[in-house]
Amino acid sequence: MDELTDAVSQAGGVVRVSALRSRGWSRRAIERRLATHMLTRPRDGWVALPGADPLLVAAARAGVVLSCLTQAERLGLWVQGDGCVHVAAPPKRHIGEVSDGTRVHWARPLVPRHPDVLVDPVENVLAVVARCRPHEQARAVWESALRQGLVVRESLRLLPLAPLARALLEECSLHSDSGLETVIPVRLRFLRLPIRQQVWLAGHAVDFVIGDRLVLQVDGGHHVGAQRRSDIAHDARLKLLGYHVIRIDYVQIMTRWSEVHDVIVRAVAQGLHRAR
Missing domain, CATH: 1.10.10 (Arc Repressor Mutant, subunit A)
Incomplete structure (x- = not known):
């Protein structure tokens, strides 16, 4: 070289x-x-x-920028991928041929794109995600960006956000440790119960408290060995204090949610969320 x-x-x-x-x-x-x-x-x-990088080469060849889920993932944000390469271009702009599996988002950017750059600024990425993805997935990406400090809520509020994106911004919480913890409050809103995140109980933070006493813990890949034993001991302390604990993991949330849903609604039906 x-x-x-x-x-x-x-x-x-x-x-x-x-x-x-x-x-x-x-x-x-x-x-x-x-x-x-x-x-x-x-x-x-x-x-x-x-x-x-073949993605950058393809973007240069087509005259587009990497955006939406593709650029969000490159930025290290929590993403539930769809198998597509997401790119963006201004409306009515002539672009070159793109490969199969590429989704082009035609949108005027919030933040001007420099002609030398092949990746969208994070603000544009979030705006495209808000239009492209289902609500809970979009919120997970937005909360990930806020949590990692790639954007600041107050600065985003000053941008000419579309109504959908602005509503999404106001919903975002900084209490979720991961995208998994973002989707749960969205899916449980129908219960119309208070759902608190990262509540300190019996010497440790728990992921969610539904109502007064129903604790929902989300296990990640690190919940093994000593960590797992610590979790079990903490669950026991919570039960002695009158809490009911439900533990779930990534696979259950993303592919077997109906089972999780059934357990939670039955726990609520039995009044396990109420202080006794």
Whole structure:
């Protein structure tokens, strides 16, 4: 790798020729690297390293930006994927051919997109997610972004959000430790009961308290070994204090929710959520 290809690498592996020219690289130098296959040309005006991120290369080739679930996942947000590559482009813009399984979101961005950038700013990502995904999935992505500090609620409020996105923002809680904990209050709203998150009981925080006494704990992948033994001991202390504890995990929430639903509604029907 020489200085020019190193500059391309530092720019993410895919870069506009005009950006390189503005940094002092001549067109001849760029063409020489193309001729020797040190660089590739995904589209007129763009160059890429041979081993560049294929999603970025495809975005440059089509004239779009990575957005919605695809960029949310790249940012490390909690995402329930749908198997598609999500990209965005301004309305009525002519774009190149996209591969099968690519979903193009035609939308005017909240935050202007720089022509040299192939990924949407996080604010645009969230706005597209709000339109694209079911409510509980969208809320999980939004809460993940807020929880990780990628966006600030007060700053988002100043943007010209669509009504759906604005309502979503106001619903978001910072108490959820994961996307799993986001979807549960949404799914249980029909109970019309108080649902508190991250409540300190018997020396530890519990994930949810439904009503006064029904505790719902969400187990992640770390609930094994010593952690699992600690959880069991804590459950026992809660039961001695008059709480009823229900434990569920990722698979139950995402693929067997009807079973979880049945257990919770029957617990409520038996009055296990009420203080005795």
